[in-house]
Ligand SMILES: [Zn+2]
């Protein structure tokens with residue numbers, strides 16, 4: 001399956017043939033603040049499967065170990081990469097042309113969930129990361 005997507009203004013376009021894994025809805029404060037949204041859906045693919053078809057995203061280090069990619073022209077959140085796992089890259093699910101293709105399979109950093117965002121989908125919830133629960 002080839003997944004394609006890009007930013008709001010269309011300057012940055014990408015596609016990947018990688019099999020998505022670790023699909024999640026992240027409630028952490030960093031995701032919230034860089035996106036301006038209450039939570040951000042992400043999935044991972046092997047870094048070498050991501051191809052840039054147009055434009056070039058800008059990157060910004062958002063924490064000592066993490067770099068986030070976004071469109072410099074329109075600001076759309078696009079990627080997250082952690083120095084500890086250079087072989088995988090997270091793609092913002094909602095930047096896909098069809099985000100319904102990769103639904104979240106759990107919730108991460110639920111300890112930071114906003115009070116008014118009610119979860120009722122029955123998916124597993126992790127207080128922080130999936131591995132640290
Ligand atoms: Zn853009």
Ligand SMILES: [Zn+2]
Nearest residue numbers: 026027028031
């Ligand atoms: Zn997050």
